[in-house]
Amino acid sequence: LTAREDAAALGGRVQGVIPPLVTPFLADGRLDLAGFEANLEAFAGEDLAGYLVLGSNGEAASLEEDEKLALVGVARARAGSRALLVGTGLESTRSTVAFTRKAAERGADAALVLTPHYYKSSMTAEALQRHFEAVADASPIPVLLYSVPAFTGLPWPPGLAAALAPHPGIAGMKESSGDIGLLGRIVSSVPASFRVLCGSGPVFYPALCMGAVGGVLAVANCAPRATAALYQSFKAGDHARARRIQDALTPLGVAVTSTYGVAGLKAAMDLAGFRGGHLRAPLLPAPTAVRETLWPLLERANAALA
């Protein structure tokens, strides 16, 4: 397959719900690959389009390269025909290229490339464009752009997606700002072959209304069934049900991201019967009081399915 065919083929596969997998750790901080695998096994029966490994919720920033590759390997073995997206973005272009190649060798279907962001004021639209183009030029697999200002502190330049969409190796974008106006402007500025994925649970339904083809959503880790039902309701044209599920999911979605972060997400997964596991320091575990807060939010999300 040529790169363009790869990108088009990938675009067809990322339509729907994709959980950004968490990385469970043991109490001593070591990787809990068994827990990771157990989650994949549990997710196998859900209506998901694929998986993202090494995203922000996967604590990628706290993993060593060998750990990252081990996670990719396990996910590949368990993903079957589902799309396997792997977060490969690092601060420098050369290290991003090098790691993207390694992820591809281990079976990644696409590379999710985060905006470099340490040198914020230098990350102009031009610098970002050159970075993404260089990575896509060198990558053996399609590239998805990734913007998440809550973590990077870097807003997405409005015209950048349109500038990068013609590149045959760039298949689309994960837009996690939660800014639906921005997402709408991106969707309407690119050809349909450039797929926009929503990265913010509380705006999944309106993002679909504005042309997103799916969602890479933290909340899908702890409420995969309700998240998938929202998507299917939208696809079936049932806006009323999609919005009802969105309303039920939103408090949980907010809790496991902006309010309590990855600690909240892992606690909610534990409560929901998945394997959230320990966090890696400096992240601290969610206090018991938070766990008690999460339980009714999980119940409300699941009640929307009745």
Add this chain to the structure above:
Amino acid sequence: LTAREDAAALGGRVQGVIPPLVTPFLADGRLDLAGFEANLEAFAGEDLAGYLVLGSNGEAASLEEDEKLALVGVARARAGSRALLVGTGLESTRSTVAFTRKAAERGADAALVLTPHYYKSSMTAEALQRHFEAVADASPIPVLLYSVPAFTGLPWPPGLAAALAPHPGIAGMKESSGDIGLLGRIVSSVPASFRVLCGSGPVFYPALCMGAVGGVLAVANCAPRATAALYQSFKAGDHARARRIQDALTPLGVAVTSTYGVAGLKAAMDLAGFRGGHLRAPLLPAPTAVRETLWPLLERANAALA
């Protein structure tokens, strides 16, 4: 009518598109009431639910009280059965109460009350709640809450709408942050009798999807027909057309707010055959180059109606 009946009655009337009327000035800075009236006459034939006088786009911050009341009087005479919303929010509770009463005397149907914001760090949820309650207690007309962080620098506390919704004198809210996640959380936290109006043109369609009942939108001043068509498409269940019009309206909506501000809006109105008129200093007029940029955006918005 009791206050509660007023609020309910008002709620039924603010469903649809409401332009936040601009205030045209003469070249010497004096009020151009004839221009203001001409716009109302031109809008009479459009499918609008009402008018907002003395909003942010009306340069309320730069008007004297007698000018404000003159504008309310003219708008009342021209509004007919359409809802007449009047911006009455000032920094102190007592001056807001006093001016709200005067606006009611001149025929306002509802008071749009901006969050006080100069003492930002002191404007806690509690301070804002007490302010809105005191204004609503004293107001002879229903109150609509108004949040516009781009101007005030003040984010809206997530739970405040739910705390204020039970007040019989508070009919709803204009939410102008453009944050659809926040708008969705507000809508799902209040009873249906509390009406949420969208105040950001680029997210009008997704706001309607999330339960907003209408929009108070700058862009409705220069493209009233397309804006109303978006609303009617949504009401008719034609999501595809609503989104298509949204996509066509968005570049114009962005240009006449975040990019070029009130100067851009007035220039676009002039181009569209309305009376934008001069600005009051310190606002500067849009340069000629901006006017040339606006023309194709207006054409694109109107082409969506074909």
Add this chain to the structure above:
Amino acid sequence: LTAREDAAALGGRVQGVIPPLVTPFLADGRLDLAGFEANLEAFAGEDLAGYLVLGSNGEAASLEEDEKLALVGVARARAGSRALLVGTGLESTRSTVAFTRKAAERGADAALVLTPHYYKSSMTAEALQRHFEAVADASPIPVLLYSVPAFTGLPWPPGLAAALAPHPGIAGMKESSGDIGLLGRIVSSVPASFRVLCGSGPVFYPALCMGAVGGVLAVANCAPRATAALYQSFKAGDHARARRIQDALTPLGVAVTSTYGVAGLKAAMDLAGFRGGHLRAPLLPAPTAVRETLWPLLERANAALA
């Protein structure tokens, strides 16, 4: 005197400590002119260079014009030969000019003109420059520029002071961001005749080191003696003592501004034997617990004088 002589004369008089006077209110919200006068009487014995009436700490945003002029009148009667600065900035250029003239008639020595800020994104360096020039052109008294981003949300354009310094009616600036790098850049970009006043208590000493000629400081309302002693120590070349007093003043200065706002300042004034008085809603009074927090901070500030 010509305007230039006025500005030069004023410059000579604003060297030192100037409290931005609070406006005491009665419990029912009415102006407490007696309390205001009592403070002026108490301050008469302190080593102060002047007074600012109608600043941010004076709750100017919550006052009506007749109240403002009454305060100016009382201050003029009590100020004697001290410099009387009056905050006259409003959102529009024309209302700022009109009120500046009224303040001058009532005896103001200089007008402190706040940056207009409601239309933030339109307040370019050019718009601000034209505004200040128009006000200074029309003002019968010297103008001092005033930037306070904590309230306005508007950063000061680095080159604006240098652009305005040549105007014969512009005497200087009150810089209240607390950004000493910015203050230093301003001081080194203007002639010595353009006086820079520091508006942030916790950086008064370093601001003096960088060339500020005085301070308009909230903390001077509740600890005038220590604040003046800091200034005199600096003038005498006693850096060690100036810094020691600064260290002792800083916790109080932070408490009565960023932490507890005007409510904290008024509470501290009450504790110190001045007349803070009530606030005007929507500002809420400081809780009792805050008052208990303030007491040791006042003691620490005064202990530095021993």
Add this chain to the structure above:
Amino acid sequence: LTAREDAAALGGRVQGVIPPLVTPFLADGRLDLAGFEANLEAFAGEDLAGYLVLGSNGEAASLEEDEKLALVGVARARAGSRALLVGTGLESTRSTVAFTRKAAERGADAALVLTPHYYKSSMTAEALQRHFEAVADASPIPVLLYSVPAFTGLPWPPGLAAALAPHPGIAGMKESSGDIGLLGRIVSSVPASFRVLCGSGPVFYPALCMGAVGGVLAVANCAPRATAALYQSFKAGDHARARRIQDALTPLGVAVTSTYGVAGLKAAMDLAGFRGGHLRAPLLPAPTAVRETLWPLLERANAALA
């Protein structure tokens, strides 16, 4: 030596000017160790207290571990008795500990530990405190805390330095926000044995006034003599000269940090006869026009020495 003695000994050595060394690259992106060494040789004759390797200006975020250790090795060989600080902070506590140990083995005198920042909303004062304590517990060399909000997007919690100062392995802090009020509050909250270094060139002199014992300043890479002269003037009690040099250094200091970033710093070093060298992508080189802007700023800085 015990850890406490190490920390105390280090504190005595970091008083003065310390350039955060840049990392020159070749045109193809590889490390230019010869250029790095040439700079150390050139700096040997300047009045500097030490060096920082692997700081923000050293593009540490874009370096691989083997490259980092090579740079430490070269710097150690060239540093002689000067203090060798090494940036060892990474996102996870365990990787920070591991790399700190390796840096110590290669001869680092102290570890400069950046605040983890990717998971911004989770980086509470408690999370940061535990992180720094864990690193200091495990580190064979003294730890210096490092806060640089312009890159991390994370403000420094006001009380954190005081909470960490008692730790025997924590010797001080590099405070790079440029907020002199914050720096002053930190200095006055810790014992004198906890050394505060200023990390912002435009406020070096006022930082010294407020109790900083030295500066780790980008501008020291391109104007080491003027920067050192500022420090020596301050130490000699010559405030007038210190401020004069500060004024002359500030435009250059702003240009090589906030305005043009590392690209500007490297260009200025090239102009000044040092070896700035190429940048590593995604950082882009400074355009020719920027180089022309920098030249007079260098001249102005050096003229202050005359």
